Amino acid sequence: MSERATSKGVPALIRPMQPGTVTGEPPTGADWVVEVAWTGHRCIAYVQPGRRVRLLSGADNSMSAAYPELAEPLLRRCPPGGMVLDGTLVARGEEHAVRPRLLTRRSARHRPSDATIRRIPVDLQVADLLWLDGHSTAELPYADRRALLDGLGFASPPVWTTSPLPATELDAMLAIAEQKGADGLHARHRRGRYHPGGRSRYWLRLPVTRTRQVLVGGWTPADPHRPETVGTLLLGAPAAQEAGLHYVGRVGVSLEQRRKLAAELGERERAATPFVDALPPAAARHARWAVPELVGLAEFSGWIGGGRMRRPRWQGLLEPADVREDGWALPPEPAPPLAPEPPAEPAPVEPEPRAPEAEAAASTEVRRLEQHFVYNSLNTIAALIRTDPMRARELLMGFADLSRAADQAGTSTLGDEIAAVQGYLQLEQARFGARLQVAVDVAADLHTTPVTPMQVLTAVRDAVQHDIEPRPEGGLLALAARAVEGGCEVRVTAGEATRTLRL
Numbered sequence: 001m002s003e004r005a006t007s008k009g010v011p012a013l014i015r016p017m018q019p020g021t022v023t024g025e026p027p028t029g030a031d032w033v034v035e036v037a038w039t040g041h042r043c044i045a046y047v048q049p050g051r052r053v054r055l056l057s058g059a060d061n062s063m064s065a066a067y068p069e070l071a072e073p074l075l076r077r078c079p080p081g082g083m084v085l086d087g088t089l090v091a092r093g094e095e096h097a098v099r100p101r102l103l104t105r106r107s108a109r110h111r112p113s114d115a116t117i118r119r120i121p122v123d124l125q126v127a128d129l130l131w132l133d134g135h136s137t138a139e140l141p142y143a144d145r146r147a148l149l150d151g152l153g154f155a156s157p158p159v160w161t162t163s164p165l166p167a168t169e170l171d172a173m174l175a176i177a178e179q180k181g182a183d184g185l186h187a188r189h190r191r192g193r194y195h196p197g198g199r200s201r202y203w204l205r206l207p208v209t210r211t212r213q214v215l216v217g218g219w220t221p222a223d224p225h226r227p228e229t230v231g232t233l234l235l236g237a238p239a240a241q242e243a244g245l246h247y248v249g250r251v252g253v254s255l256e257q258r259r260k261l262a263a264e265l266g267e268r269e270r271a272a273t274p275f276v277d278a279l280p281p282a283a284a285r286h287a288r289w290a291v292p293e294l295v296g297l298a299e300f301s302g303w304i305g306g307g308r309m310r311r312p313r314w315q316g317l318l319e320p321a322d323v324r325e326d327g328w329a330l331p332p333e334p335a336p337p338l339a340p341e342p343p344a345e346p347a348p349v350e351p352e353p354r355a356p357e358a359e360a361a362a363s364t365e366v367r368r369l370e371q372h373f374v375y376n377s378l379n380t381i382a383a384l385i386r387t388d389p390m391r392a393r394e395l396l397m398g399f400a401d402l403s404r405a406a407d408q409a410g411t412s413t414l415g416d417e418i419a420a421v422q423g424y425l426q427l428e429q430a431r432f433g434a435r436l437q438v439a440v441d442v443a444a445d446l447h448t449t450p451v452t453p454m455q456v457l458t459a460v461r462d463a464v465q466h467d468i469e470p471r472p473e474g475g476l477l478a479l480a481a482r483a484v485e486g487g488c489e490v491r492v493t494a495g496e497a498t499r500t501l502r503l
Contacts (some may be wrong), residue, residue, distance in 0.1 A: 007377055009048045014130050014138070015197035016044055016058050017086075019186060019205040026206050027187050032167035036177050037123055037184035037205060040090040040103055045124065047074045048082035063089070065111050070124055073159045077152050079245075081134030085149075086194075087126035088161075105433030115472035120433065126154055127162045127186070129193060142202070143190040163190065177208045183302035183310060184208055211299045211315065212329030213237075215292040217245045217274040219265055222258065224286045227265055230258045232299060233314065234287060236275055237328045241377035244276040247327050249300070249309040250283050257314065258292040264289045264317075278440055280394055280426065281419040295323050304391050395430055399423065402457075414481065414488065414503065415447030417456045420481065424457060428464055435474025436464065449488045451503050461494045461500045469496035 038429035053071040055063040064071075067089065074085075091102035106112060106120050129137050129149040135147050146164070154160050165173055173185055185206040192202025205281035214235040232252050236245025253261060268291040273279075279287065293319045300309035303331065309329065402423040429436050460479060468475050478493040490501040 007165055009051070009134075009219045010046050010084055010131050011136075012046075013056075013060065014044060014084055015060065016042060017195050017197070017203065019203045020197045020199050020201050022187075022204050022206050026047075026167075027189075027204065028167045028170060029189045030166070030168070032187050033164035033190065034167050034170055034173045034185050034187045034206070034366065035127065035162045035164040036182045037186045038090045038182055039090050040088040040125070043087055043089045043124060044130070045070070045074060045085040045087065045126075046082075047078045047085070049075060059187055066106060067124075068112075069117050069122070070158055073154075073314060074124075077154060077159075077382060079133040082131065083120055083129065083133070083152070084131035085124075086128040086130055087124050087272060090123050090125055094116060104430060107433065113472065115304070119435075119473065123159065124159045125162050126159065128194065130196075138194040138196060139207070140193070141190060142188050142192045142194075145194070150330070160404045164359065178210055182208060190334045208300055209299050210329075211297055213295055213318065213323060213327040214248060214329050215245055215297045216261075216265065216290060216294040217247075217292045218287050218289040219261070220283060220286050221288065227286075227288055228262060230262045232283075233261070233296075234275075234279065234283060235296075235309070235312070235329070236292065237330050239276045240330075242399055242426065245274050246330075247277050247279055248276045248307060249298075249312050251298060251312040251314045253314050257316070261294075261317075264294055268293055272444060278422055279304055280417075281423045282394070284419060293321070298329060300329075309486060310391075318430070370431060392431070395427055399427060402427070411450045412453045413447060414449040414451050414456070414490075417451050418442055418447070418479075420454075421457050421460050423488050424461065425464075427479045432468070432474060435471075436468055437474070437476040439476060440480075442479070446481050446483060446488050449503050456492075456501060459490075459501060463494035463497065463499060467497045471495065 004434075008440050032398065043063065044056045046056070048182045053064060055067060055070065057063055084364050091101060091106065102120050106116070106122055112120075126149065128142075129145045129152075131137060132148055137148060140148075149161060167187060176293075177185055185208060187204045187206055192200055192298040194366075205327075209472040214237060217236040219230045220232045222229040229446035230253065232250045234250050235248050237248055239246045253412065265288075270289050270291050273287070273289050274292045278284070297315035297318060298309060298312045299315055300312040302310045304310045356498050418440065425436070425438050430439065456479075460477065463477055468477060475495050476481070476493075479490070480493075481488055481490045483489075484502070488503040490503060492499040492501075
């Protein structure tokens with residue numbers, strides 16, 4: 001059944017209705033309204049005075065313990081007969097910059113501390129009313145449900161109502177969605193009923209697409225044994241503060257486009273990367289670099305963490321005369337970091353020598369922590385599959401790189417080790433959100449330095465587990481390498497601790 005009632009009070013379960021998909025032109029009639037579809041987690045709130053507030057996800061899983069701060073404002077405006085609200089949980093600040101990883105960080109905590117609640121505030125943005133004061137409202141037209149919802153007075157965080165506008169303002173809403181980093185709009189018909197557990201042609205999701213200029217900074221071969229072939233393009237935008245490109249993503253191209261691009265890129269191939277930031281390990285593994293002269297257009301649906309395009313599609317090359325100075329794919333300004341900077345000159349921490357028995361115990365502890373990390377990583381990826389499948393796929397590819405590095409025997413190189421470290425840190429950043437800031441400074445000429453597999457990764461993992469995770473505010477993890485006489489020195493700094501490795 002789509003709706004189950006308790007013996008008294010609000011229903012035990014009302015399955016959420018899902019939006020339909022727009023085919024053809026979006027609705028613009030006078031009976032339609034549109035609102036921003038914020039990036040977040042679907043939430044059905046069951047509220048009844050004298051009882052515990054229940055928050056269920058779109059899959060009917062309980063989220064009540066993860067967001068205890070929402071109970072009081074919901075109960076404060078609840079009528080005696082209770083209410084059921086349909087909305088979206090959004091990490092506050094996402095209306096200024098898309099930061100779904102903050103919400104993932106909150107949802108990963110079954111019972112968040114007061115410090116976590118303060119540092120990652122979450123709002124419930126209510127869009128619909130399913131039950132009010134002892135009566136179902138599902139059969140009422142949307143316009144009537146909306147009037148009742150507005151009458152409850154949810155006008156300020158952490159619980160507030162969405163702001164629909166007439167569909168005649170669709171262009172303005174699209175501009176707002178693009179500015180705020182949202183990847184869609186919801187269109188609702190004023191006469192539409194709520195269909196628990198079903199879909200309705202009176203509630204539609206409109207994707208927001210963006211088209212921006214990008215520079216081609218390289219490619220990954222379709223066949224690693226034939227590096228001249230083009231599989232995906234590595235895209236960038238001019239970096240604001242330094243020469244080079246900011247990496248914004250990679251995109252596949254058609255077979256016909258590959259032939260033309262292979263010739264153009266072959267003429268521009270270079271040895272060094274033009275990107276000023278690190279690429280995901282899966283993109284960097286077989287990458288070929290190019291002088292960034294080719295300008296093209298990419299269509300995408302929004303921005304994900306790290307300033308990368310969500311679901312990019314290649315639209316083709318631009319003629320030089322058509323390039324605009326204000327047309328680059330520049331991500332929105334990131335929200336200020338939540339974690340403070342570490343001291344400028346942290347004191348090195350020298351590890352104490354271990355007895356053989358202690359080494360054996362440490363080995364067992366490493367294996368236990370690895371299993372714990374695998375469990376957390378897979379849970380993080382699983383949580384993102386519904387809300388951000390492209391991000392989940394990217395993390396899964398990084399997890400595969402990390403697994404291969406962990407199984408490697410013999411000698412590796414610093415470049416491969418850094419790629420494994422970046423895969424690990426991507427996963428931890430998805431779990432920690434803004435509590436984990438990362439800075440990597442390793443010159444390309446050090447990438448061939450031989451290292452023992454997992455040597456650097458173990459130091460980085462220890463720094464995260466012992467110097468970042470226990471601190472409510474998190475911190476910055478800095479990884480730097482420099483050439484020294486007879487080899488290379490790697491420094492891993494987190495908080496006030498520095499781990500130094502001689503390679």
